[in-house]
Amino acid sequence: MRPRPGWRERVLGREVHDTGVPVGATVDVVSLRVNPLLRIAILILAWATVSPLGVTGHALYGLILMLVATVTMMSAAIPDTRLGPLPRTVVLAVAAVAGGLLFACYPTSVATAVPFFVCGNAGFRLPRRPAIGVALLGSTVAVIATVVTFGSELVIVSLTVGLPVLIGMNRRERIRALELAHEMVEQTRRAAASEAHAAALDERARMARDLHDVLAHSLSGVNMQLNLADALLEDKRIDDAHRTVLEAQTMVARGLTEARAAVYALRAETLHLIPAVEAMMVGDHEHLEVDGEEPRLSGTTTQALIRIVQEALTNARRYAPGARVAVRIATVTDGSLVVEVHNEAGTVPADSTGGGGMGLVGIRERAGAIGAHATAGPDGGQSGGGWTVRVDVPV
Structure with missing residues (x-):
């Protein structure tokens, strides 16, 4: 009888299915398992720390931003077989805009992590140019919204919103290199x-x-x-x-x-x-x-x-x-x-x-x-x- 796959095999299989990128056995399995959990944790803590939330005034504005961020971040987890490159780019771009606004409007909440996570996900899921475009869009929105809200005090911090795209791109290239090495071994x-x-x-x-x-x-x-x-x-x-x-x-x-x-x-x-x-x-x-x-x-x-x-x-x-x-x-x-x-x-x-x-x-x-x-x-x-x-x- 064939043994049931352990969590390591299940995580690898899920990552291949989600991203369409074959993963070698030496990829950091812990990061692959934490990634979807981190997305959910950020959203839960963001909902818990963004205040006020309601249906009128400034509270309605925060509610709309949180709803958009939640929908787009969860949609970004859809496998590539069901969500093509162009729709995924649009979804991540909308999530970057919402995340940039949340960063500027609610600087003391966990929602400030949303644009960082979105840009890193774009670097991993999208080709180089669309990924950089999403990161620049998120950084630009965060900078403008920060200047409008607080002046120039937090501009430098808001400029770092797009940097995680480099981490995502590096992770994607690493997986591709591992797959290439695997193919060379097989050949x-x-x-x-x-x-x-x-x-x-x-x-x-x-x-x-x-x-x-x-x-x-x-x-x-x-x-x-x-x-x-x-x-x-x-x-x-x-x-x-x-x-x-x-x-x-x-x-x-x-x-x-x-x-x-x-x-x-x-x-x-x-x-x-x-x-x-x-x-x-x-x-x-x-x-x-x-x-x-x-x-x-x-x-x-x-x-x-x-x-x-x-x-x-x-x-x-x-x-x-x-x-x-x-x-x-x-x-x-x-x-x-x-x-x-x-x-x-x-x-x-x-x-x-x-x-x-x-x-x-x-x-x-x-x-x-x-x-x-x-x-x-x-x-x-x-x-x-x-x-x-x-x-x-x-x-």
Whole structure:
């Protein structure tokens, strides 16, 4: 069950509803709660201290001023959704005039607080120019009425009637600044969430490439061996078919090992390039050439190069089965690293199951992710011969 809001939440909600200005959690909640109570207290004490009040002579004059001040001050509390800027300006202007007259005519009563409260409310509720206009109107009326009633004795005091408008304007700007800060925090949170989502998508794409490399490497070899075993069985070559099935079993075991290595690499990414590539070599027709010392590579770069070599070997075994394959890892004169996988033309029919073209796409994506350049194509630009995959890695 959702708990009922406390007085702090109720005050904040009421202030947002009354003013139309969203309030941050750090706004002075006490002042927001006191504001409507202060309005009522001023009016009650003003009615109690303004004297005389009646229906004739000077008492009628005081009664009319108090009625106008009461109606306009209470009307100013109407929410912005029900009282627009122009009507609110008019209401506050009338309240400022009544308050200025009360200030001059009843200087010993609490009614002298009415114009101060009205000007402060105008600064908070109205735009800058209308608010200053209301404050100037209240001060002007108070000065003129004071001069007419008392001469120049209280002129300086009456000039201060409009000063609370500055307090109201400052309060409004403070609330706007808090709301802006809240919006900036929310935008930062959304940007962080978006970046985290993008990072998650990149990680998913990388894992998809890893799974493709491992599964394609294992399953394509097993499929080729089983097709060969089927053909040998049709020719009644039982012993050869049995050896082929054993080779398929060996490839399955090797695939499991590679899958475990891929999982380990995804977790730790601490593999070394040369030992990992050397472990991929299968049979006498595949070999590794190392020219120079292996440079220090980041875990991300090493992981990407291992997967590129694995995918290139998978393609060579699938499309040029039985061909000689050479993997070369060399450091060139400018310090960059070259990883090259070259296979000659196949000696037996190629595997008929296509890979969907994802292998070469994955190679280019991995190379681009580490700032490297990958090329792949037939030797001499002509099909039917060998094939070379080359990756140049700046170090």
